[in-house]
Amino acid sequence: xxxSLRQTQGATRARAVDGDLFRTVFRGHPAGVAVIxxxxxxxxxxxxxxxxASLSAEPPMVVFAISSSASAWPHLRTADTFVVNLLSSExxxxxxxxxxxxxxxxAAPTRWSALPTGEPLLDGxxxxxxCATRPPIxxxxxxxxxxxxxxxxxxxxxAPLIYHDRTFHALP
Numbered sequence: 474x475x476x477s478l479r480q481t482q483g484a485t486r487a488r489a490v491d492g493d494l495f496r497t498v499f500r501g502h503p504a505g506v507a508v509i510x511x512x513x514x515x516x517x518x519x520x521x522x523x524x525x526a527s528l529s530a531e532p533p534m535v536v537f538a539i540s541s542s543a544s545a546w547p548h549l550r551t552a553d554t555f556v557v558n559l560l561s562s563e564x565x566x567x568x569x570x571x572x573x574x575x576x577x578x579x580a581a582p583t584r585w586s587a588l589p590t591g592e593p594l595l596d597g598x599x600x601x602x603x604c605a606t607r608p609p610i611x612x613x614x615x616x617x618x619x620x621x622x623x624x625x626x627x628x629x630x631x632a633p634l635i636y637h638d639r640t641f642h643a644l645p
Contacts, residue, residue: 562643
C-alpha cells in the first residue's frame with residue numbers, strides 16, 4: 474500500500490517551474506552520495522542516490538526518493554529492510570556503477586558482503602545504516618521511502634563522497 478502526496482483542498486494552485494530549470498538549480502546543490510541496497514529474496518539490488526536526508530532523530534529515520542521507473546523499485550517496494558551505504562571519497566567508481574542500468578552491479582569488482590540479517594553491505598563506505606522500510610509515499614514520478622534506522626556504523630576517518638554539478642568531489 475502506498476500513500477500519495479496530493480494538494481490539500483483549498484490550497485493555492487500554482488504553476489510548477491520548468492523541469493529543466495529545476496534540474497539546473499539542483500545541479501548546483503551539493504549532495505552526499507549513497508548507494509541503497511536490499512535483497513527482497515531474489516538477489517541483491519542497489520542504486521546510487523543523492524536524495525538521502527535525515528528525517529528524524531527520535532526515532533531515528535531517513536528518507537530518500539526513487540524513480541517509479543527504476544529497476545530497483547519493484548524490489549525495494551517489497552523489501553522489509555534496506556541498507557544505506559554512505560560512500561567514501563574512494564568510492565567514485567562504486568557510485569558510477571550503481572548509477573548504470575543494464576549491468577550486474579554486484580559483480581566484480583564490487584566488493585560487498587551480506588549482513589547477518591541478509592542485506593547486502595558494500596565494503597569501504599564511510600558509514601552504513603540498516604533500516605526497516607515504511608510504506609512508500611507516491612510523489613510525482615518518484616516514491617519517497619522512509620526508513621527506521623535499526624543499526625548503524627561509521628568510519629569517521631573516511632572522507633565523504635560529494636556530488637555537485639554532475640561531478641564527484643571529496644571533502645577533506
